[in-house]
Amino acid sequence: MSRTLYDLKSLDGRRLSPFGQRVHLALRHKDLGLDKVELVRFVDKDAIAFAKSQSVPVLVDGDKVVADSWRIANHLEDTYSDRPSLFGGEAGRALARYFNNWCGIWLTAEIASFILFDMLQHLDEEDRAYIRRTREPRFGPLESLNETREARLPSFRKTLDPLRLTVKQNGNLHGAEAGMADFMVAAAFHWAEQSSAFALLTSDDPLYSWSKRINGQSP
Numbered sequence: 360m361s362r363t364l365y366d367l368k369s370l371d372g373r374r375l376s377p378f379g380q381r382v383h384l385a386l387r388h389k390d391l392g393l394d395k396v397e398l399v400r401f402v403d404k405d406a407i408a409f410a411k412s413q414s415v416p417v418l419v420d421g422d423k424v425v426a427d428s429w430r431i432a433n434h435l436e437d438t439y440s441d442r443p444s445l446f447g448g449e450a451g452r453a454l455a456r457y458f459n460n461w462c463g464i465w466l467t468a469e470i471a472s473f474i475l476f477d478m479l480q481h482l483d484e485e486d487r488a489y490i491r492r493t494r495e496p497r498f499g500p501l502e503s504l505n506e507t508r509e510a511r512l513p514s515f516r517k518t519l520d521p522l523r524l525t526v527k528q529n530g531n532l533h534g535a536e537a538g539m540a541d542f543m544v545a546a547a548f549h550w551a552e553q554s555s556a557f558a559l560l561t562s563d564d565p566l567y568s569w570s571k572r573i574n575g576q577s578p
């Protein structure tokens with residue numbers, strides 16, 4: 360059975376999709392490989408039209424086509440239930456949904472406000488124009504985000520206190536062993552780091568070493 364992931368394409372091989380990265384982490388947790396990664400640009404909507412989706416990631420797992428990272432995580436959990444669990448049961452799945460919503464509604468947008476302008480340098484001209492066209496109505500001119508980010512950083516870091524404390528107390532969000540909640544949140548920090556040299560976390564922050572570990576990078 361062949362397995363293909365449609366993920367975001369950058370000019371220089373960086374993983375620029377937090378949602379793609381969380382699927383990579385979920386697959387690794389379940390020890391499932393990929394036969395192919397199809398890299399598509401933001402503008403390449405035709406390439407994922409077969410999945411009835413406007414966004415990546417899309418997973419083609421044998422004859423199953425699954426779009427949306429949360430749906431992909433659920434597909435992996437239910438299809439490969441004999442492998443290490445992403446959720447640790449139904450209560451864990453329900454709580455992980457909170458983190459999916461928190462990332463989708465708040466964390467990703469907040470991180471975008473720090474790194475989106477810098478991310479443009481890793482995209483080709485068409486994707487750059489697409490990002491400006493689709494994101495500037497929401498964020499304003501992307502350059503101006505960088506002018507204010509230093510001043511906004513302390514309050515962003517402070518907002519992460521509940522996350523920081525939980526990781527300190529539990530080892531991970533999910534407990535002693537990392538799970539899908541960790542993969543979703545840490546993937547957002549991975550995206551920031553891939554997109555920009557602007558440091559969202561200081562190297563002595565417990566979230567910094569946690570994120571590196573979850574993303575399989577050495578701190």
Ligand SMILES: N[C@@H](CCC(=O)N[C@@H](CS)C(=O)NCC(=O)O)C(=O)O
Pocket residue numbers: 367375376377378379401413414415416426427428429463493
């Ligand atoms: N809820 C979706 C969100 C996926 C998403 O926003 N993907 C971005 C790449 S990081 C995308 O493809 N955006 C397409 C666009 O902005 O047109 C998921 O969890 O998979």
